[in-house]
Amino acid sequence: MTFRDIPDLALEDLDRDGAIREAADGLPRSSRGGFLKVVAGGIAGAAALGRPTGARAALAKGDIAILNYALTLEYLQDAFYTEAERKGALSGPPARLTEVVGAVERAHVHALRDVLGTRAVARPFFDFRGVTERPPSFVRTAVAFEDLGTAAYKGQAHLIQSPQVLAAAVGIHSVEARHAAWIRYIAGTLPAAEAFDQAKSRPETLSLVRSTRFVVARPRTKAAKKPAFTG
Amino acid sequence: MAGFTGLESVDDPASRDRFLTRALVAGGTLLAGGALLAGLPRLAASAQSPAQDAEIFNFALGLEHVQAAFYREAADQAELDGDLLEFARVVAEHEREHVGYLQEALGGSAAAEPETFFGAATTDPDAFAEAAITLEDLAVAAYNGQAANLTKGGLRAAATIISVDARHAAWIRAIVGRPAASQPVDQPLSRAEVEAKLDESGFLREA
DSSP states (O other): OOOOOOOOHHHOOOOOOOHHHHHHTOOSTTTTHHHHHHHHHHHHHHHHHHOOOGGGGGGHHHHHHHHHHHHHHHHHHHHHHHHHHHHHHOHHHHHHHHHHHHHHHHHHHHHHHHHHHHOOOOOOOEETTTGGHHHHHHHHHHHHHHHHHHHHHHHGGGGGGOOHHHHHHHHHHHHHHHHHHHHHHHHOOOOSSSSSSOOOOHHHHHHHHHHHHEEEEEOOOOOOOOSOOOO | TTOOOOTOOOOHHHHHHHHHHHHHHHGGGSSOHHHHHHHHOOOOOOOHHHHHHHHHHHHHHHHHHHHHHHHHHHHHHSSOOHHHHHHHHHHHHHHHHHHHHHHHHGGOOOOOOOOOOOOGGSSSHHHHHHHHHHHHHHHHHHHHHHHGGGHHHHHHHHHHHHHHHHHHHHHHHTEEEEEEEEOOOOOOOOOOHHHHHHHHHTTTTTO
């Protein structure tokens, strides 16, 4: 068996509709960089502190890092859909998708946290800066997130050691692809644009996520003013 | 579509999907995390080798042949219209490329194309959608079920196809107005399970 080489994606290939770029355009740069610190710190901390107990002892260090990477992307998706649902500015097909996909992404977060136990990376803070309230931006960003999630899982599958972790990862990978196709259909763009989907490496994915500046070091809401009413 | 119950019980897809959505949304998660992942069937992991890759990809090639023939027939007959015809045409090309890719990788050991029979499934909109959903879900479950048996290179190659078939499965659901992805994790199927479902479909002439 020989396989043709599979080239890695360029950012432009993944961000076909420019959603990630658009989302990042014209926004303050202050929060840039917070994300990688959060992730890198979390993964390093998880590896250092991980005192395996019970069934979780079987996880290899590399698998823990992959699971935490996946968890980080799931946190991002979870936060995005959960906020969109809470804000209630969507209607019709995007609202329906948000309800279903949001629940699935929350289930992914829950499942990955459960597998990782105390070694799970902490949930970062997010600031979507109104994208979840503007239907066209929401749809384009969701397309980018789901295409990214699919490419990111695809980039990890062959690096996973545990057959159980692999079973989970491939089962989630194809669900992310289903989400991507669904939201693309809603967006009026081809749900499956190519015969082959390309993978994205971890550094490429994280740098792309960082470029959105959706991940912030601290919650945006500050208690700058005293609450008007504290009853 | 007599005798074609396939992967899903679709007596009333709309109410089933509503139920799933309610179940998912209630409490925020469908399943406790542990159950979600630990509940997956254990993938039969055997020692990976290029020879085993070839065997698995010949199995996959059989599925891709059936898909390619199905969409080619639908696109050629062109009795479908609108979104369904566009879907058939685009996906026919993808499946053709999947077949070509696997044939190239397998070289002289590539299995021959099986004889297929689709009846009204390539012309009747409802039957077409039902068959497409079954074939795409089956391909995803088949590849996912072999993930642990493939070499690293084989897995990387398969993964580029798996998500495209998953996109097709969601796309056709979106066209016919069904939630396109209600399950948190796609369940894998063993080779024997896949072959049994393919037999059930009645699409293989010689089966």
